[in-house]
Amino acid sequence: MMHTPHKSAYLEIIELAIERMKNGSTLLLLPDTRDIDRVLQSLEGKSVDFEVIRLDSSLPRAQRYENYLKVSIKGNVLVIGNRSALFAPIQNLTSIIVAFEKSEQYFERKHPYWNTRDSVFLRAKTENLNLYFTGYVPSSEMAFQIENRNISFITQKANLNTSAFPQMQGELLPDRIIPAIRKSLEKGTVLFLVPRKGYANALLCAKCRNIALCKCGARLLVSSQTSDPQCSVCSVSVKDWQCSWCAGTKRYVAARGIDRFHEEIGRAFPNTSIQLSSAPNILEEVAEKTKIVIATTGSIPGGSKEYSAVVLLEGQRFLAASSSRFEELVYESFFEAAAHVSEKGSVFIVLDAFHPLVAAITKWNPGLLIRKILRENEEAFLPPFSAVAVLTVEKQESVILKNGLAKSIKDGRLPTSSQVFLSQDAESDDARILVSVPSENRDVLAAFLLELSRKRAISKKSFVSIALDPFTLLR
Ligand SMILES: [Zn+2]
Ligand SMILES: [Zn+2]
Structure with missing residues (x-):
């Protein structure tokens, strides 16, 4: 299920869970405790005829054990937890919902490195369960299953008002974007999405902006401006790199930290109240007088605030993700940010207008983007192939x-x-x-x-x- 714009994804997840509860107990998995807090908060105003039981590591030990026993005894419960709740012995379980399926939190980072998606499929098979996955852009594994018609893709038609502003000299805010943002500031609050530092270190050609690939098909990474690019998979390093598309030899440079973004945006829009949202300091509520919110990927403030404009900065830099896995996350965060725009608002993307991302967001259809990733992974013999x-x-x-x-x-x-x-x-x-x-x-x-x-x-x-x-x- 793809989340829709102008609507809280948390509300959509709750509606899906309530719908599934008609058939029996449901397990709702969320990436982290903050997501669980947000879902429980949105549930507060709703009257439901079943018990909601939280099961995650934020609970005190005794409470957690009590809840664990409860879910194994009671017959009709909605269990909300993060990845480890997958193993709870829930009575009369009929559905599992994996919300924001692409999250890294669904992967155990220690031995035995299990992941939620594979494990959920195993449990569903032995217990004959219904499975639901939600998100903005399907992960390549999910997209592969959708292409093969093993999983159905549920989406609603939508059209967003988008404009693209190409970056000329690596400037943060292209000239033409400033009056457009100023207009939106008169109507409400503007959300800026900026990349996290150290996130993108793939090698990009400065002339044609293509991502440099190794002979094996995987991406080349650069650890510093002068170092030789090295392959992310076979670790071959390349001396005297030359772009295989346009024969250019100049590398694309950039990458600012959130403080630099704050400084430059503040200078462009003086006397405007700005709030930052960046892990671990993620905003839950945007202050009344705030006109600009600058958020890094994965740190968009909670609440159902709608913005008069959403500005996606440094599109090109974002897309220089070090692997296609991170590129998937970039698309996810672009769609997630764009979903926060008000119905009359606009999405401004700092990127060449012909980049498929612009049309994908306008039509609210990530198909082209995800197919591009699938083909790249197929060439490079990477998962899911x-x-x-x-x-x-x-x-x-x-x-x-x-x-x-x-x-x-x-x-x-x-x-x-x-x-x-x-x-x-x-x-x-x-x-x-x-x-x-x-x-x-x-x-x-x-x-x-x-x-x-x-x-x-x-x-x-x-x-x-x-x-x-x-x-x-x-x-
Ligand atoms: Zn090139
Ligand atoms: Zn390689």
């Missing part, structure tokens, strides 16, 4: 392990089309090995890795940490 395991191992053992894996491919214990990459970082004692197989061979890879870690444990070899399809392949 492959299953990838990331093995972290002591450096001195990494070459032996890598050779062992290569031999397993040769001997047919792993599919012949499998790929193995070793990545060693000078600053770390550990090395990483990436093993990828076609997605239909995921079970073969999982069984192989289980066997591998068993054998290593028996022969008292050092521990290998294994993550199957982690949130991102980057360190």
Whole structure:
């Protein structure tokens, strides 16, 4: 289910949950405790004929245990929690809703690195449940299932009033955008969305603005202005980089922190009250007299405030995400921010007008964007077209392990089309090995890795940490 503009996503999630409760107990999963607070707050005014039980780590231990027992005894409950609530033994469970399915919070960052999406499908299969996923732009895994017609896509038609303002010299606010924003300030509050620092370090060509790709199809990253670009997957580094589209050699530079944004926006609109919202200081309520809110990705203030304009700054910089996984998140945050515009308001995007993002937001249809990511992932043999395991191992053992894996491919214990990459970082004692197989061979890879870690444990070899399809392949 794709969230609609001019409406609180939290309200839409609650409406879906109330609808599902007609059939029996429902489990509503949300990325973090702040989302749970917001949903519970929006639920307060509504009269419902079932019990709502919170189950997350923000509760005191005793309360949490009490709620855990309650959900296993009572027959008709709406359980609201974050990813670990997925394992609660809920009576008469008929539906699970995974809200904002793309969130990184749905991935356990420690061994055994389980993720909510895969686990939810497993539980749904054994218990015959209905599954719902919500968000603005489907994740590539979800989009892949939608393309294959395994999952239906629910969306409502909408049309937003958008304008694009291309950046000429890397300036934050192109000239023509300033009068447009000034007009919107007369009508209400304006929301600016800016990228988080350190978020985008993919290499971009300054001339044609294309993202530079490695020969293997993955993105090239740059750690500093002068360093050689390095591949995010196979870790090959490229000397004397040249753009493969236009043969340009100049790199696109930028990246400001939120304080720089505050300074420059403040200068363009003097005597205007500005509030910042950036993790960990996320605004819950926007003050009455505030005219401008500057928010970083993932930090848009709560509440159902509508803005007379939403300004998406540094579109190009945003889109230089270090992996397609982060590019998905960028699209999500653009749509999320745009959804906060009032019905008569406008969305201003600092980006070339022909970028497909502009039309996607205008028509409220992310299809083109997500298909572009799917095709890029297909070319680069990345999920959802492959299953990838990331093995972290002591450096001195990494070459032996890598050779062992290569031999397993040769001997047919792993599919012949499998790929193995070793990545060693000078600053770390550990090395990483990436093993990828076609997605239909995921079970073969999982069984192989289980066997591998068993054998290593028996022969008292050092521990290998294994993550199957982690949130991102980057360190
Ligand atoms: Zn170029
Ligand atoms: Zn590569």
